[in-house]
Amino acid sequence: MIERIVLAMAGKRSPWGKPGGDKGAGGQGDGGDAPSSGENPPKGPRNPWLPGGGSEERRRSANIEDIFKHRGPEGPRRSGGPRGPNFRLPERPGGGSWLPIILGVLAVAWLGFTSVHFIQPREQGIVTWLGSKYSHTLNPGTNFTFPWPIQSVSVENVSEIRLENIGGSGENLILTGDQNLVDLSYLIRWNIKDLVQYSFELADPVETLREVAEAAMRASVAETDLDRVLSGAGREQVETRVRTRMQAILDAYGAGIAVQGVEIARTEAPQQVIEAFNDVLAARQDAERNLNDARRYEQQLLAQAQGSAAEFNEIYEQYRLAPEVTRRRLYYETMESVLSNTDKTIVEADGVTPYLPLPELRRRAAQQAARDD
Amino acid sequence: METVWQNHRLTILALVALILVAASSIVIVPETHQAVKIRTGEPVSVINRFDPDRPYGQTGAGLWYRVPLVERIQYVDRRIMDLDMEGETVLSNDQQRLEVNAYARFRIFDPVLFVERAGSEEQLRNQLEPILTSVLRQELGRRTFASLLTPERGNAMSNIREALDRQARQYGAQVLDVRIKRADLPQGTPLQAAFTRMQSDRQEEAETIRARGRRDAQIIRAEAEAAAARIYAEAFNKDPDFYDFYRAMQSYRQTFQTGSGSSSIILDEGNAYLRQFRNGGSR
Numbered sequence: 001m002i003e004r005i006v007l008a009m010a011g012k013r014s015p016w017g018k019p020g021g022d023k024g025a026g027g028q029g030d031g032g033d034a035p036s037s038g039e040n041p042p043k044g045p046r047n048p049w050l051p052g053g054g055s056e057e058r059r060r061s062a063n064i065e066d067i068f069k070h071r072g073p074e075g076p077r078r079s080g081g082p083r084g085p086n087f088r089l090p091e092r093p094g095g096g097s098w099l100p101i102i103l104g105v106l107a108v109a110w111l112g113f114t115s116v117h118f119i120q121p122r123e124q125g126i127v128t129w130l131g132s133k134y135s136h137t138l139n140p141g142t143n144f145t146f147p148w149p150i151q152s153v154s155v156e157n158v159s160e161i162r163l164e165n166i167g168g169s170g171e172n173l174i175l176t177g178d179q180n181l182v183d184l185s186y187l188i189r190w191n192i193k194d195l196v197q198y199s200f201e202l203a204d205p206v207e208t209l210r211e212v213a214e215a216a217m218r219a220s221v222a223e224t225d226l227d228r229v230l231s232g233a234g235r236e237q238v239e240t241r242v243r244t245r246m247q248a249i250l251d252a253y254g255a256g257i258a259v260q261g262v263e264i265a266r267t268e269a270p271q272q273v274i275e276a277f278n279d280v281l282a283a284r285q286d287a288e289r290n291l292n293d294a295r296r297y298e299q300q301l302l303a304q305a306q307g308s309a310a311e312f313n314e315i316y317e318q319y320r321l322a323p324e325v326t327r328r329r330l331y332y333e334t335m336e337s338v339l340s341n342t343d344k345t346i347v348e349a350d351g352v353t354p355y356l357p358l359p360e361l362r363r364r365a366a367q368q369a370a371r372d373d
Numbered sequence: 374m375e376t377v378w379q380n381h382r383l384t385i386l387a388l389v390a391l392i393l394v395a396a397s398s399i400v401i402v403p404e405t406h407q408a409v410k411i412r413t414g415e416p417v418s419v420i421n422r423f424d425p426d427r428p429y430g431q432t433g434a435g436l437w438y439r440v441p442l443v444e445r446i447q448y449v450d451r452r453i454m455d456l457d458m459e460g461e462t463v464l465s466n467d468q469q470r471l472e473v474n475a476y477a478r479f480r481i482f483d484p485v486l487f488v489e490r491a492g493s494e495e496q497l498r499n500q501l502e503p504i505l506t507s508v509l510r511q512e513l514g515r516r517t518f519a520s521l522l523t524p525e526r527g528n529a530m531s532n533i534r535e536a537l538d539r540q541a542r543q544y545g546a547q548v549l550d551v552r553i554k555r556a557d558l559p560q561g562t563p564l565q566a567a568f569t570r571m572q573s574d575r576q577e578e579a580e581t582i583r584a585r586g587r588r589d590a591q592i593i594r595a596e597a598e599a600a601a602a603r604i605y606a607e608a609f610n611k612d613p614d615f616y617d618f619y620r621a622m623q624s625y626r627q628t629f630q631t632g633s634g635s636s637s638i639i640l641d642e643g644n645a646y647l648r649q650f651r652n653g654g655s656r
Contacts, residue, residue: 132403133435175522175556180571181564196429200404203452211455211476215552222522222556226571253453253478253549272568276575283579287586294590298597305601309608312619316608319615327618334622335646338629343637 114148122159124195127151137195158195161260164188164206166213173270174218180226183268186239188213188246189260197256205255209246213262216245235264397441404434405452407484411445416485423451423482449484449494453549456498458505462559469518470563474555477505477537479546486545497544501537505551508536521556 117138119125125138127145131152138145138153145151166172167185174184190209192198202208220241221229228234242262250257269277319326378385400420402408408420421433439446456477463473479501481487481494491497512529513521521529530551538548558564609616629638642651 128404129435130401132401133432134404134429136430173557175558177522179519179522179567180574181558181567200429201452203450203454208453208455208478211554212552214554215476218553218555249550249552269571270568273571273575276572276579280575280579280582283582283586287582287589290586290590291593294593294597298593298600301597301601302604305604309604312608312616313611315619316611316615319612323615327615330619330622334625338625339638339646341630344640 111147115145115151117143117145117153117155119143119155122157123155124158125153125155126195126199127153134196134200154199156192156195156198158192161189161191164190164210164213165265166210166217168265171271174221176221176226176229177223178225181270182221182226182229183266183270184217184221184229184264185266186213186217186242187263187265189263190257191260192256193258194256197254199256201254201256205257208253208255209250209257212246212249213242216242216249217262220245230267230269235267239264394441398438400437400439400446402434402437402448404429404432405450406434406448407451407481408437409447409449409484409488410439411447411488412440412443416488417444419484420446421451422484423480447488449481449487451481453478453480454494455479456501456505458502458509461506461509463510463513463521465513465518465521466515467517470559471513471518471521472555472557472559473509473513473553474557475505475509475551475553477501477534477548477552478550479541479548481546483545486543488545491544491546497546500544501541501546504540505533505537508533509551512536 117125119138119140119142121140123140125143127135127138129135129151130149135145135151138155145153165185165187167183171183172185173181176182188209198205217238220238223241224234224238229238239262243259246259246262250259268274315326400408402421404421407422409416410418410420420437424432456479458473458475458477461473461475463471465471481497487497491500512533516529530553534548534551537551541548558567640647
């Protein structure tokens, strides 16, 4: 890379270096400039004729640039060869210095970068004199100030909602109104309400916000019972109270902070007693299950009663139309189906002692049971 | 270069000297700080003194000067600063311990007094911290444990603030606010006792819920039976005699036919079922 730059410079040098090259060495330059003769051809022969260069110097006004021009590139090139460090600005056509142009560009850049400010929507900037005395606030759009360090600008995003998480890592136990403990973590959403106050009023606004949040949260939870904190309704109330409290305290400090919202992220019973809390939930389930069982039994019972009553009513309607016949029919039908399935012994004649074959009955019962199994 | 130096030697020297003098005599006071000008050890004036009535931009912040070597500038923070008290154990009226973290917010409003008596913010904090602790202990120690948790604490806090403020004013600082950040039960026995109590509370609640569930279930069953009885009675009461007969028929079927176990029935000649059998067709 360095080599390439060197060659490029050397190539460019010959058209620009015309006064020197033509004057100093006619034939020598011819031979020296030939690219085939070596990597570094013009330098070697030209050097001893530095006095010739001196005459050239006399023609021009003495100039810092000239000193550097001869000293810079040629010194290292002689000792270090073509690979030596060799950076050098190209000369301007008129032979003048680049320095004023560089300075000019820098000055314009400085002016441009430090005195024109594009403030984005949602942002504001604070302008201070010499970084100390407040001057004014920049609103979104293009703004002009004096260049730095006369005026300096610090830009903040004022509408951005920032989040502050408290109690997020590990257990954060808070005492409730009924002297129980609850594990709570919450988020504070806030933004900058007044950039001037925010910048100048508090030594550490974010730390202040955190401490105020903690104080407000603990005060609000201490007003609330554990069950209400754990349940949804109480949580909402706590959130509102914390927000109101925080805003009041921060306004009293003149913090320039608006609390947009407080969200309770986690409310849990402490780890040590969580089993007992879970047992309460289990008890609720148990109770519910008991009730369900009872309701099921109720439905069965009522359905059965209604069914039986309906059946009886139907029969009874018919029975009323022909009581005697119906009664007889029912009796015979029942007896028929009952007696057809059972063993019957009919004892009619007097003097016959009915013998009940109990052992045989038992055996048959046993057989029946075996078959059923 | 040499020629520049030779031609303008005096100018350059003068410029350097001017810059040195300027650097040692110009004072830039930011909005966030007050500055006390101390002339040979004696505070003579205050730059950018805190004044709530003056909006930013009209304060004394900005460029000021001092006489080099003779005058010295000490910066004093103008903002609201915090003073933290971590983990102090406070004994309440009823001998319960509570671990309290508190903070105070203060502002230095008299920088001269502050420079003379406190010196630096760090030293002021060191002075105020033990005062805050003792005032807090005193004030909270007068209250019961339960009232420490309630908003009634607000009263205590304003007392504490006033007491601390009285002390702080001697150092040129004003205490704006004192708040309890956290009030916790100390580790060990008190915390464990609270957990045990919570646990037994919950056990009681769980048992109550279960018992209530059983009770309600029982009530539902009883009501169901009563309702069923009413439905039966309404229907059967139309003709108790027929019900007796009808139910007997159902019962026979149930017992002898569909019931388990085999049955043997012995009928004697007087049985009503055999009436026709016996009579031989005559009435």
